[in-house]
Amino acid sequence: MVDYVVYGRGCFNQLDEIIAPRRKDGRPMIFLVDHFFDGKPLVNRIPVRGNDKVIFADVTYEPKTTQVDKLSKQLKDEFGNISGVIGIGGGSTMDLAKAVSLMMTNPGSSADYQGWDLVKYPGVYKAGIPTLSGTGAEVSRTTVLTGPTRKLGMNSDFTPFDQIMLDPELAANAPANQRFYTGMDCYIHCIESLQGTYLNEFSKSYGEKALELCQYVFLQKDKWDDECDDKLMMASYAGGMSIAYSQVGVAHAVSYGLSYLLGTKHGIGNCIVMNHLHEYYKEGVDEFKRMVEKNKIDIPVGICKGLSDEQFDTMIGVSMGMKPLWENALGKNWEKIMTREKLRALYEKL
Ligand SMILES: NC(=O)c1ccc[n+]([C@@H]2O[C@H](COP(=O)([O-])OP(=O)(O)OC[C@H]3O[C@@H](n4cnc5c(N)ncnc54)[C@H](O)[C@@H]3O)[C@@H](O)[C@H]2O)c1
Ligand SMILES: [Fe+2]
Numbered sequence: 001m002v003d004y005v006v007y008g009r010g011c012f013n014q015l016d017e018i019i020a021p022r023r024k025d026g027r028p029m030i031f032l033v034d035h036f037f038d039g040k041p042l043v044n045r046i047p048v049r050g051n052d053k054v055i056f057a058d059v060t061y062e063p064k065t066t067q068v069d070k071l072s073k074q075l076k077d078e079f080g081n082i083s084g085v086i087g088i089g090g091g092s093t094m095d096l097a098k099a100v101s102l103m104m105t106n107p108g109s110s111a112d113y114q115g116w117d118l119v120k121y122p123g124v125y126k127a128g129i130p131t132l133s134g135t136g137a138e139v140s141r142t143t144v145l146t147g148p149t150r151k152l153g154m155n156s157d158f159t160p161f162d163q164i165m166l167d168p169e170l171a172a173n174a175p176a177n178q179r180f181y182t183g184m185d186c187y188i189h190c191i192e193s194l195q196g197t198y199l200n201e202f203s204k205s206y207g208e209k210a211l212e213l214c215q216y217v218f219l220q221k222d223k224w225d226d227e228c229d230d231k232l233m234m235a236s237y238a239g240g241m242s243i244a245y246s247q248v249g250v251a252h253a254v255s256y257g258l259s260y261l262l263g264t265k266h267g268i269g270n271c272i273v274m275n276h277l278h279e280y281y282k283e284g285v286d287e288f289k290r291m292v293e294k295n296k297i298d299i300p301v302g303i304c305k306g307l308s309d310e311q312f313d314t315m316i317g318v319s320m321g322m323k324p325l326w327e328n329a330l331g332k333n334w335e336k337i338m339t340r341e342k343l344r345a346l347y348e349k350l
Contacts, residue, residue: 001244002128002139007166007234009226012129016047018163019084022125027083028052030075032097034059034089034131042170046088051079059092061263065111065147068096072103072110084125084162088170090182091135091144091266094128098143098159101126110154111147119156127163131170133232134182134267136189136240138164144266150318151260166237168229176224180297181267183232184288186239187214188270191284192249193242196328200245207242210235218291249329250280250338253322254346257315262303271299276349280329304350316343 006014019029028051035056037043046054055071075082082104087097101123103110113119128138137143141160142153153159171179190211193203213235217228255269264272271292278285292299304312320326320343326334 002161002164004163005166005237006164009167009169009230011165012042012045012167012170015086015129015165016049018165019047019086019125019127022084022162023049024081024083026051027081028079029083030055030085030100032057032071032085032087032089032093032100034093037088037131042088057087057089057093057096059089059096062092062259062265063096063099063143063145065109065114065145068099068103068110068145071096072100075100075104082124084127086127086129088129088131090130090132091137091185094130094135094137094161095143095145097126097128098123098137098161099145099154102143102154102156102158110145111149113154113156114145114147114150114152116155117157119154119158122158126161127165128161129165129167129170130233130236132174132178132182133168133171133229133236134184134186134239136186136236136243138166139237139240140244146260150321151256152321166233168226168233171229171233172226176295177297178267179224179232180218180291180295181265181271183214183218183235184271184274184291185267186210186232186236187218187288187291188251188274188284189239189243189248190214191281191288192251192329193239193246195281195284196246196249197331198246198328203242203244203246206238207246210239210242213238215287218295219287247324247328249325250277253319253325253329254343254350256322257317257319257347258303258350260318261307261311261315264303268300271297272301272303272350275299275301276346301350304347307347312344312347315347316340319343
């Protein structure tokens with residue numbers, strides 16, 4: 001779990017004070033900031049001291065193992081070692097920060113650690129500051145990376161942040177579409193966790209709360225305001241806690257294939273898939289559709305049109321590889337239920 005959590009409007013202002021005891025002589029703090037904030041006022045509020053460095057993370061594409069390896073090598077070459085990494089941004093930037101922290105102390109390539117419990121050593125100090133709400137990357141024990149052969153996280157006890165700062169003000173100006181897609185990541189985490197076979201009281205307690213908060217902001221509110229940002233940031237946290245002790249399910253397993261082959265982003269990819277999962281999550285999908293309608297969001301259709309057999313096979317391979325997700329969704333005999341043919345038919349609908 002994350003060791004330290006602060007929450008509240010304006011808590012970003014405490015960053016300097018919070019990281020002060022973590023500074024090591026002569027070693028810089030690295031602020032890895034979502035490139036959206038390049039040239040924005042937030043950058044001037046970052047407590048840069050001594051040889052600290054601000055690096056803008058290009059998150060045009062979701063994080064890759066090559067990008068993580070390049071960043072950590074660059075930091076090793078320039079500084080030898082560093083005091084820590086502070087990731088400020090959406091799920092992509094937070095994942096990059098987690099992975100770079102781990103690769104400052106673990107040998108080889110980040111691709112070597114894609115899987116479960118492969119990371120050997122704790123990374124350098126790492127803190128996460130979300131500017132979009134929904135992924136739960138701020139609390140999870142994974143960092144999702146696209147590598148040479150798969151899209152899979154570095155899942156380990158060393159992966160969670162040492163500190164997170166949840167300041168809803170930072171999410172205030174996110175565009176409505178992006179906010180919805182990332183918010184739906186949280187909603188879908190809740191549906192997949194609450195209807196999964198891995199469910200237990202720990203996951204349920206957090207999942208139910210996150211679900212209630214998502215329903216409030218996306219169905220009950222008529223206008224987006226500060227209260228929505230406050231609530232969605234806590235929904236993301238609780239949704240992340242819920243899957244920490246369970247798993248995600250069909251939407252994520254299928255969406256990973258899209259993302260690997262077509263580069264479809266996580267939030268929107270999940271929405272594209274969720275639209276067609278009535279068979280698995282009936283009530284959740286009905287409610288999801290009401291949210292889409294109420295918030296006037298367009299969900300792309302026809303993205304798999306014209307793909308070759310080989311391309312479908314690639315997606316099916318990536319998706320089928322997510323065994324824990326399928327097992328959570330469909331039970332131990334999932335391979336009998338979700339055959340390659342059935343999955344192909346589902347991809348064709350997208
Ligand atoms: N580690 C985990 O547990 C976990 C869980 C779910 C998803 N993820 C990962 O999270 C990523 C998706 O994250 P995301 O949905 O937060 O989006 P993102 O981080 O990919 O960012 C999406 C876009 O929003 C911009 N952006 C960020 N903050 C903004 C703000 N306040 N205002 C305006 N624009 C802003 C970014 O620059 C980017 O263009 C994927 O890479 C996915 O794999 C990780
Ligand atoms: Fe997700």
